[in-house]
Amino acid sequence: GPLEEVSLPLYFGWFLLSSIQDKIKCTSMDFLKTLDTLEAFKKHLIDFSGKAEEVDLEQYFQPTGILHCTTKFCNYGKAEGAKEYAEKQAVKDFYGSIFDLSLSALFVTPRTFGARVSLTEEQLQLWPADADAEKQAESVPAAASMPLGSRAHVTLGCAENVEPVQTGVDLLEILTLQQEGQQGEQVEEMELGTLTYYGTGKWLLNLREPISAPACFSSFYG
Ligand code: ACK
Numbered sequence: 001g002p003l004e005e006v007s008l009p010l011y012f013g014w015f016l017l018s019s020i021q022d023k024i025k026c027t028s029m030d031f032l033k034t035l036d037t038l039e040a041f042k043k044h045l046i047d048f049s050g051k052a053e054e055v056d057l058e059q060y061f062q063p064t065g066i067l068h069c070t071t072k073f074c075n076y077g078k079a080e081g082a083k084e085y086a087e088k089q090a091v092k093d094f095y096g097s098i099f100d101l102s103l104s105a106l107f108v109t110p111r112t113f114g115a116r117v118s119l120t121e122e123q124l125q126l127w128p129a130d131a132d133a134e135k136q137a138e139s140v141p142a143a144a145s146m147p148l149g150s151r152a153h154v155t156l157g158c159a160e161n162v163e164p165v166q167t168g169v170d171l172l173e174i175l176t177l178q179q180e181g182q183q184g185e186q187v188e189e190m191e192l193g194t195l196t197y198y199g200t201g202k203w204l205l206n207l208r209e210p211i212s213a214p215a216c217f218s219s220f221y222g
Helices: 018-037 039-043 082-087 089-094 141-145 165-179
Strands: 011-016 068-073 098-108 112-118 153-158 185-189 193-197 203-220
Touching: 011 018, 011 098, 018 039, 018 098, 018 112, 018 153, 018 203, 068 082, 068 203, 082 089, 098 153, 098 165, 112 165, 153 165
Parallel strands: none
Antiparallel strands: 011 068, 011 203, 068 153, 098 112, 098 203, 112 153, 185 193, 193 203
C-alpha cells in the first residue's frame, strides 16, 4: 500500500550525540581558523576564491544540519538497493544502538569540509554491501577499487550551492590520490596533527588523536 512505499527513510546512518556535536563543532572551527592563517594555505587561495583574495573559511562553509555519518542513502526507497539494505539483519539488529565512531582526519576542499570516519569491522556490517556503495555518489571512477567504507565521513559544512553528497566524493578523491601513491605536500605539524596538501584545494589533517564520537544508528526521514 501507499504507506509501505513511504516507509523507507531518506537515509540510514549514525547520528552523533549532542554532547559530541558541540565538541566537534568547536574543534573544526578552530581548525578552519588556524588553516586560514597559514602561509601555505594563503599560497593556494586561488583554489578557493578564484582570486588570490582572502577567504574567511568559517563563513565560506555553511553548516548542513545534524552531524551524522550516512551509511545508506535510500531516498525514500527510490535509491538502488534501498529496500535490500533496510532488510539486512545487521540493520534491524543494530537499529537504535549506540556506537563509538572514530574520526581520524579532517579535510577541506573548495566545495566541502568533512571528517573522515574509520569504521571498525562491526560497524562495516552496517555499510551497504552492494559493491558500488562507494560510488553511489558517482563521479570518482577509481573509487570502485577502494576498501569498503572508504567514503565514510561526517559532513561539517558545504560551500554555497554545494550539496552534502559532495563531501564523500571529495574524501574519495583524496583517498584515491593516496592509494595511487601521491604523498601530497606535508605542509605543517599542527597541534591536532599533520596537515597535507594534495593539490587543487584539497587539504587533509590526519588527527594525532582520533576523535571518539558516540553516535546512534538510526534513520532520517526529513
Ligand atoms: O553529508 P552526507 O553524507 O551526504 O549526508 C547527506 C544525506 O545523504 C542527506 O542528503 C547524503 N547523500 C545524498 N545523496 C547521496 C547519494 N546519492 N549517495 C550517497 N549519499 C548521499 C548526503
